[in-house]
Amino acid sequence: MREIDLTRPVSVWRSKDLFQGREAESLTIILRTPGCSWARCTMCGYPVEGAPATEKDLLVQFGRAMERLSPGAEVVKIYTSGSFLDPGELPEVVRDHILDSLKAMGVKKLVLETRPEYITPERAKACLSRLETEFALGLETANDLVRQKSVCKGFSFRDFVKASEIVHNLGGRIKAYLLLKPPFLSEGEAIRDAVSSARAAKPYADMISLNLCNVQKKTTVERLWERDEYRPPWLWSAVEVLRNSPGPIICDPVGAGTRRGPHNCGECDGAVAEAIRKFSLTQDPRDLVGLDHWCRATWRKVVELEEKSFGTPLV
Amino acid sequence: MTKYFEVLKRDGPARLGKLTLEQSLKTPAALSEEDYISVGSIFGFGSEEKALAMAVMEIQKKLVIMPHVPSGLRSEPSKIASSDEVKIGGPKGIVVHPFASGVEKADVYIISSAGCLRSPRDLVRAVLGLRNIIPPDSALYAPALATPANLALLVYLGIDLVDATRVIADGYYGRYHTRDGVFDSKIPEELPCRCESCVKLADNPSPELLASHNVQELEVEICRVRETIRSEVIREYVERQVRVKPELTAAFRVLDQEHIYLERRTPQHRKSIMYANTTESLSRVEVTRFADRALTRFTPPNANVLLLLPCSARKPYSTSRSHRRFIEAIGPWRRYLNELILTSPLALVPRELEEVYPAANYDVPVTGRWDCEERRWLLKCLDAYLEKNRYSSIVAHIDSELRDTLEDHGIDAIYTGGGTGDENLARLSQAVKEATRDAVRTPDPRLQRFRAVADYYLGNGTGDLLFSGKVKIKGVEVQDERRRALARMTPQGMIALSLEGAKILEPRGTYTVAIGDFLPKGSLLAPGVVDADEQIRPGDEVIIRGDKAFGIGRAKMSGWEMVASSRGVAVELKQIEKIG
Numbered sequence: 001m002r003e004i005d006l007t008r009p010v011s012v013w014r015s016k017d018l019f020q021g022r023e024a025e026s027l028t029i030i031l032r033t034p035g036c037s038w039a040r041c042t043m044c045g046y047p048v049e050g051a052p053a054t055e056k057d058l059l060v061q062f063g064r065a066m067e068r069l070s071p072g073a074e075v076v077k078i079y080t081s082g083s084f085l086d087p088g089e090l091p092e093v094v095r096d097h098i099l100d101s102l103k104a105m106g107v108k109k110l111v112l113e114t115r116p117e118y119i120t121p122e123r124a125k126a127c128l129s130r131l132e133t134e135f136a137l138g139l140e141t142a143n144d145l146v147r148q149k150s151v152c153k154g155f156s157f158r159d160f161v162k163a164s165e166i167v168h169n170l171g172g173r174i175k176a177y178l179l180l181k182p183p184f185l186s187e188g189e190a191i192r193d194a195v196s197s198a199r200a201a202k203p204y205a206d207m208i209s210l211n212l213c214n215v216q217k218k219t220t221v222e223r224l225w226e227r228d229e230y231r232p233p234w235l236w237s238a239v240e241v242l243r244n245s246p247g248p249i250i251c252d253p254v255g256a257g258t259r260r261g262p263h264n265c266g267e268c269d270g271a272v273a274e275a276i277r278k279f280s281l282t283q284d285p286r287d288l289v290g291l292d293h294w295c296r297a298t299w300r301k302v303v304e305l306e307e308k309s310f311g312t313p314l315v
Numbered sequence: 316m317t318k319y320f321e322v323l324k325r326d327g328p329a330r331l332g333k334l335t336l337e338q339s340l341k342t343p344a345a346l347s348e349e350d351y352i353s354v355g356s357i358f359g360f361g362s363e364e365k366a367l368a369m370a371v372m373e374i375q376k377k378l379v380i381m382p383h384v385p386s387g388l389r390s391e392p393s394k395i396a397s398s399d400e401v402k403i404g405g406p407k408g409i410v411v412h413p414f415a416s417g418v419e420k421a422d423v424y425i426i427s428s429a430g431c432l433r434s435p436r437d438l439v440r441a442v443l444g445l446r447n448i449i450p451p452d453s454a455l456y457a458p459a460l461a462t463p464a465n466l467a468l469l470v471y472l473g474i475d476l477v478d479a480t481r482v483i484a485d486g487y488y489g490r491y492h493t494r495d496g497v498f499d500s501k502i503p504e505e506l507p508c509r510c511e512s513c514v515k516l517a518d519n520p521s522p523e524l525l526a527s528h529n530v531q532e533l534e535v536e537i538c539r540v541r542e543t544i545r546s547e548v549i550r551e552y553v554e555r556q557v558r559v560k561p562e563l564t565a566a567f568r569v570l571d572q573e574h575i576y577l578e579r580r581t582p583q584h585r586k587s588i589m590y591a592n593t594t595e596s597l598s599r600v601e602v603t604r605f606a607d608r609a610l611t612r613f614t615p616p617n618a619n620v621l622l623l624l625p626c627s628a629r630k631p632y633s634t635s636r637s638h639r640r641f642i643e644a645i646g647p648w649r650r651y652l653n654e655l656i657l658t659s660p661l662a663l664v665p666r667e668l669e670e671v672y673p674a675a676n677y678d679v680p681v682t683g684r685w686d687c688e689e690r691r692w693l694l695k696c697l698d699a700y701l702e703k704n705r706y707s708s709i710v711a712h713i714d715s716e717l718r719d720t721l722e723d724h725g726i727d728a729i730y731t732g733g734g735t736g737d738e739n740l741a742r743l744s745q746a747v748k749e750a751t752r753d754a755v756r757t758p759d760p761r762l763q764r765f766r767a768v769a770d771y772y773l774g775n776g777t778g779d780l781l782f783s784g785k786v787k788i789k790g791v792e793v794q795d796e797r798r799r800a801l802a803r804m805t806p807q808g809m810i811a812l813s814l815e816g817a818k819i820l821e822p823r824g825t826y827t828v829a830i831g832d833f834l835p836k837g838s839l840l841a842p843g844v845v846d847a848d849e850q851i852r853p854g855d856e857v858i859i860r861g862d863k864a865f866g867i868g869r870a871k872m873s874g875w876e877m878v879a880s881s882r883g884v885a886v887e888l889k890q891i892e893k894i895g
Contacts, residue, residue: 143358143361144361144362145357145358145360145361145362145363146358149357149358149384150358183387184356184358184385184386184387185356185358185385186356189355189356189358189359192359193358193359220387223387223389224387227388227389227431227433228431228433229387229388229428229431297487297522298487298488298522301483301484301487301522301526302484302487305459305480305483305484307355308348308353308458308459308478308480309430309458309459309480310353310383310385310410310425310426310427310428310429310458310459311356311383311385311427311428311429311430311431312428312429312430312431312458312459312460312480313430313431314430314459314480314481314484
């Protein structure tokens, strides 16, 4: 096994993001922390990225990541493989150092990810008193039963609402991640679940981000997928959800077109994924209109047939 | 429990049945979406309670399928709140995990994620496991699994209901199904089908046409499989149909290892000829059951000499040309020896049992070659027979590989070389004459046959008990000294009891069905059965005993099934009389 360098972040990259209604330069940093305190979601492979990074390690990681910050960058997204606001994962001194540095460097907006139970008025204030912050929460679905039994997420819709209220009361922003196609849902159930979740989450979220489930290593989803008990969502399903959900809703089709990622027939994946990316930046529904391919009829039939396949994905 | 499903006929684990919906549906059948209403997975609802509330439907005509909790094949079956209290006006379906260990009452059980049962072991374990915990008079439904190629196996495993979901989806993926398997990437150059869709398919390979052909092909196969049950040849059909794919053959072999499951469901008699064309034929219940009974339920007439003979194509053997010649050659010495016919796959058939099933009803490809499996099985049975029955000398009128097999194994016999030519028969004659020089004459061979057949079907010692007095044989009937019939040999080689005969056997308590306080007429239905001998199999001659009735009949289902069922004909009555 390769030794993990605790002084380097998992990954850092520059990209463009939607900020105040326009495209803006952004930097995404994934810090290597001890990992998620929960670490039992059926689709999440991040627990394998956890490592015993110390306070000092984390500070060095952050320093190295910031070297990549381009001068005009306005948005910084800092993710851990767990919760930014979990002091057990990211000690408060490190958190405050990060927040101070970002403010000092003129960054306009911070996006962080956290489980809702770590959002307290104090911690939210720590962020918001320094810079505009978007708190991204992995709600996955508004259906407690699905979140509990299929995703195994360990918190309720109420917990999400509570966190949202804390943040909104302090003037912060909430981004809700929704998972398209948790395990054990048919393609059609997954579409309906995502659309109704988007509608239910809308009053509590300033932005919805649709995550298309992909098959990560060493997860329940992977074990199901290996025996054809799980198929990642069709990109057509993502299009369907994006068209029927209240905006703003974005989607980055990670791994699109691969066997482990969301995919259609293999021929049209590139074009459909590109349209989804474009729509995420423009929020213009016309970007999703006019897409078509012969496999769309297959997808429609599969959605229909899986309503009565009693758990069998029709692959 | 069930009011809506009834098994009408059985052939091994496969059943013909009737599911009462708007119209009654002959099973095995493909369910269509018009046949049922499914509440769906609980993930479509906010809670289990909401899902269950949806299930309250006063619909009489359709199958209502209760909400279910989907889970993985390898995960613990999820628990869901009981639907026992849910009132529905018609047949009720419950979705069960393939490896569930307990189930609630229902008319139809739906196997969740059935289409994911790709591994032969999982498939067999799931179907057998569920069959063993659900009532015998309930239907088992495997959704999204059936194809024309695997259908026969699924039905033979014990599945009553399938659907066309898999083959329709496959049509949309461009897959063309035939009984011989699926054409995955492109449709065959020459379509081996004359259905309407196939006529159009050549010019226009559209998903709709492919799906429609696939559905038709599945429906044709369902008809074919139902007919194999009706004509009692499903085992033969499955033996050849599983050759289509190694995993089907694998599943079939795994099933054959589940001997108890099969034995409990295998009839005593089938009207068809048993073909022993494959390796798997050797492990058939009919074969092992016959071999077992030839050892444990058969006592040969007392003799010191054993004559080993080859089998003949024509059955019963004594009607064949070769055996008529053997018998002629043995002549008067026949009364001083036991005859044992060596054959595959039955191994040993005592002359007295040559008319029972399947000794008189099998056919096997004869080439003169005996493969290792066949030899091993024959010698194993022969060793056991010779261990139990001692002889002072053995005459073996067999040749070529069969003779080598016995000689190599060290069977000490006078080998006369076999054959039916005059010289061969002279050698047989001579050998038998010498071997029987000091032998004792055996009793009346006709009575010996009756005894043997009675023991074979009704248990060891039955013959002696039944024919203990001064009995007389009159044609196919055995009468007591007052000329009352005790038993009769049927044209199928079975023993049929008279009421007198049944009364003699009644104290044994075997092959008996205990019924409630009533006098049945025509047929005895399962709900009337209080208790039944566990060893009863479909086709067995059974004694009926109740407070108000005593009689005899022919079992239509196994004893355990009579006890566990609340629907269906348990016994076809032959004679019944009022008592008390």
